[in-house]
Amino acid sequence: MVTFPIVRMRRLRRTETLRQMVRETTLTVHDLIYPMFVVPGEKQRQEVASMPGVFRVSVDELVRDAEEVARLGIPAVLLFGIPERKDEWGSEAYDENGIIQRAVRALKRAVPDLVVITDVCLCEYTSHGHCGVVRETPSGFEVDNDATLELLAKTAVSQAAAGADIVAPSDMMDGRIKVIREALDENGFAHVPILSYAAKMASAFYGPFREAAESAPKFGDRRSYQMDFANKREALREIALDLEEGADMVMVKPALAYLDIIALARERFEVPIAAYNVSGEYAMVKAAAKMGWLDEERIVWEILTAIKRAGADLIITYFAKEVAQRLRAQ
Numbered sequence: 422m423v424t425f426p427i428v429r430m431r432r433l434r435r436t437e438t439l440r441q442m443v444r445e446t447t448l449t450v451h452d453l454i455y456p457m458f459v460v461p462g463e464k465q466r467q468e469v470a471s472m473p474g475v476f477r478v479s480v481d482e483l484v485r486d487a488e489e490v491a492r493l494g495i496p497a498v499l500l501f502g503i504p505e506r507k508d509e510w511g512s513e514a515y516d517e518n519g520i521i522q523r524a525v526r527a528l529k530r531a532v533p534d535l536v537v538i539t540d541v542c543l544c545e546y547t548s549h550g551h552c553g554v555v556r557e558t559p560s561g562f563e564v565d566n567d568a569t570l571e572l573l574a575k576t577a578v579s580q581a582a583a584g585a586d587i588v589a590p591s592d593m594m595d596g597r598i599k600v601i602r603e604a605l606d607e608n609g610f611a612h613v614p615i616l617s618y619a620a621k622m623a624s625a626f627y628g629p630f631r632e633a634a635e636s637a638p639k640f641g642d643r644r645s646y647q648m649d650f651a652n653k654r655e656a657l658r659e660i661a662l663d664l665e666e667g668a669d670m671v672m673v674k675p676a677l678a679y680l681d682i683i684a685l686a687r688e689r690f691e692v693p694i695a696a697y698n699v700s701g702e703y704a705m706v707k708a709a710a711k712m713g714w715l716d717e718e719r720i721v722w723e724i725l726t727a728i729k730r731a732g733a734d735l736i737i738t739y740f741a742k743e744v745a746q747r748l749r750a751q
């Protein structure tokens with residue numbers, strides 16, 4: 422017989438109804454953003470080897486997939502384009518008939534209520550795979566910050582002109598939010614919000630994405646522009662700067678290994694915070710589930726709930742469709 426007083430925490434865990442009543446964090450379909458990859462051509466549907474269930478699709482197929490996404494109640498998609506031709510300056514990123522511009526026009530025509538977010542970056546469009554303009558230096562090469570800004574601004578404006586509802590710069594050049602905001606405003610797109618990839622780490626978790634987007638750097642790496650993942654004060658500074666420059670929402674990326682930064686950002690800033698549950702996080706779960714080592718459905722639920730509990734308002738995730746399906750069934 423126990424004689425000391427026991428605090429009975431288990432009283433409220435006895436039944437699912439009780440647990441539901443005291444649950445502090447719940448996922449909803451409105452939290453989700455689904456990333457999609459679009460390739461040139463027609464009737465293209467290529468599964469990404471390291472991301473089972475994720476496809477690179479041509480515009481016609483993209484429209485069909487987006488209709489399904491909208492039917493599931495997912496409010497937004499984030500688009501990545503793989504261009505026909507790559508060059509040193511990433512020209513197709515800001516071509517009015519580029520892959521993304523065509524995709525956005527088709528989506529806004531077919532599924533007008535679906536929020537279309539476009540990734541603003543050059544890495545999918547440059548022959549060298551870097552996120553900006555590359556310049557040779559005596560000791561190697563450099564990604565030229567200021568020369569890149571103008572191209573990013575042109576990219577954002579051309580995406581907005583095609584109908585993008587939100588632009589999301591992911592390049593990590595300094596000053597880009599300011600330049601993009603000014604360019605949008607000057608060109609009649611003052612109403613288009615910027616979701617800034619503010620705290621974006623130089624992460625190995627992007628591996629599968631680079632296969633999907635064919636955007637791995639041909640030489641060097643991204644550590645001179647993406648953040649050192651060891652730093653959290655710097656992450657907060659990046660966020661503060663992007664907000665000063667005019668970002669409407671900010672993102673922490675990747676998500677799962679950076680919950681501390683999401684939580685700090687939530688405390689410190691009043692704007693909506695998005696977290697990107699990136700390709701490598703998806704691939705790890707898929708691989709373990711395929712081996713029979715993890716229960717995919719339960720793991721996904723746990724991971725996304727944790728990201729929300731840490732403080733994210735929005736979660737960009739390749740699991741969005743399965744989660745939306747499960748939310749429907751509840």
Ligand code: PBG
Pocket residue numbers: 540542544552591592626627628629630631636698699700701
């Ligand atoms: C482009 C970009 C990347 C991702 C989103 N935008 C890759 C990178 O920085 O190399 C990664 C997304 C993912 O891994 O799911 N700069």
